[in-house]
Amino acid sequence: GQQVMQIPQYQHVQEGEDFTTYCNSSTTLSNIQWYKQRPGGHPVFLIQLVKSGEVKKQKRLTFQFGEAKKNSSLHITATQTTDVGTYFCAGPRAGGTSYGKLTFGQGTILTVHP
Amino acid sequence: EAGVAQSPRYKIIEKRQSVAFWCNPISGHATLYWYQQILGQGPKLLIQFQNNGVVDDSQLPKDRFSAERLKGVDSTLKIQPAKLEDSAVYLCASAETHDYTDTQYFGPGTRLTVL
Numbered sequence: 001g002q003q004v005m006q007i008p009q010y011q012h013v014q015e016g017e018d019f020t021t022y023c024n025s026s027t028t029l030s031n032i033q034w035y036k037q038r039p040g041g042h043p044v045f046l047i048q049l050v051k052s053g054e055v056k057k058q059k060r061l062t063f064q065f066g067e068a069k070k071n072s073s074l075h076i077t078a079t080q081t082t083d084v085g086t087y088f089c090a091g092p093r094a095g096g097t098s099y100g101k102l103t104f105g106q107g108t109i110l111t112v113h114p
Numbered sequence: 115e116a117g118v119a120q121s122p123r124y125k126i127i128e129k130r131q132s133v134a135f136w137c138n139p140i141s142g143h144a145t146l147y148w149y150q151q152i153l154g155q156g157p158k159l160l161i162q163f164q165n166n167g168v169v170d171d172s173q174l175p176k177d178r179f180s181a182e183r184l185k186g187v188d189s190t191l192k193i194q195p196a197k198l199e200d201s202a203v204y205l206c207a208s209a210e211t212h213d214y215t216d217t218q219y220f221g222p223g224t225r226l227t228v229l
Contacts, residue, residue, distance in 0.1 A: 031214060033217075042221060042223050045218065048215065048217070101170055103159075104157050106155050106156050
């Protein structure tokens with residue numbers, strides 16, 4: 001079945017440092033979605049990328065979707081303590097009848113030291 | 115706009131007991147999902163409803179798990195009997211349609227502990 005892997009599993013940074021998490025799928029994706037889950041909270045949708053090679057920015061966050069639509073990355077510039085949480089990528093498998101069925105990666109846990 | 119509501123927020127039971135979770139999606143959302151999130155892992159889809167019909171339940175352990183969405187609005191997920199490995203957070207999410215580009219909105223989840 002489809003597998004989505006994320007690295008690293010954990011990342012500890014000092015406030016102000018940059019952070020990047022990488023997402024790789026075993027199959028081509030229709031799109032890639034990123035979610036953030038604060039400690040004790042629930043996943044909150046951040047962004048969706050659909051096109052091959054697409055790059056989107058949200059303030060200090062930059063999201064990329066690979067040319068082959070099998071990988072993605074999230075980069076945070078100058079982290080802040082409010083960035084703490086687990087970042088998940090998720091995507092529906094391209095083709096077939098997967099509809100909105102998302103396969104989530106295991107997440108990258110980000111801690112930011114002030 | 116009200117978000118996805120779930121209850122209870124926490125539940126502790128002993129193994130072999132039964133438990134039920136309730137979810138009320140965002141008003142007007144046709145698609146409802148139940149996910150299981152084990153500590154340290156990403157959410158895993160258990161079942162997907164489109165209105166009151168099941169779209170995908172391929173990862174639902176049907177020998178012990180059941181779910182329904184009788185009137186196409188709120189939904190219940192039941193576990194009977196529970197096992198230790200069922201300890202997890204059960205998340206409900208909803209979306210306007212089942213299109214793969216639709217944003218899924220998650221509820222706060224129910225944290226289940228099986229002793």
